[in-house]
Amino acid sequence: MAFRADESIKDGKEWAENYLLAKLTMLSEQERSESRCALLDYFIDLGPVVDSYPTWHPLISKKDNADSVTTPSMDGGYDGLDHTVYFAHGFITCPYHDGQRVIDSVENLKFNPAAHITAERLNVKFYHPDANPILVKCNWYKPLAEDGTIPLSTAIPLLLENELPHWRHAEVAETWESMRSHFLGNPHGKRSSLFVNQETGQAMKKIWEALINTGMYGPIMMRR
Known part of the structure; x- marks a missing residue:
């Protein structure tokens, strides 16, 4: 199925609204309204809802001995996450504990040289009346592109910093087709996603193909 950003944004928004608001029926109408309004603001501030992040995204700053991760987890240094919704530039997690472990x-x-990650308690309810929502936000140092995606000048150095060290132990080189889910995040198309636009994705592809063609990672693995 072809990647259509507008449809993915719409589907993600509907899913997040249902996930974070549907169980709040025990709250007063005013409290539910405050939660709905706050969520609408976060759609603007944090960008579209996503399934997973590019491996180079600052929110996926994994531990040195961890395998590749694409969502915030213990392997990425986070503790206490529960009932989490991912956005392009942050996430909301709703644990039943007080959230201090997350903070x-x-x-x-x-x-991370590209962004400062912050965490704060929210004064509205999400997911369940007994949960305590925490906002974790990626505060980029450079402005985003006009379309809200991560600009080329930020994405390329993060990608290179993340991937270049692998030459030390790699035995084969993975093609763009096999790596684009890791490089573009999900959902994604052939050269773009909700994180990077077509221009940035195309540049990332060219640079990756130039790297693997040097032989630095070993012979290129061609998957059938």
């Missing part, structure tokens, strides 16, 4: 783990994340 502390975010404060202990490794430094």
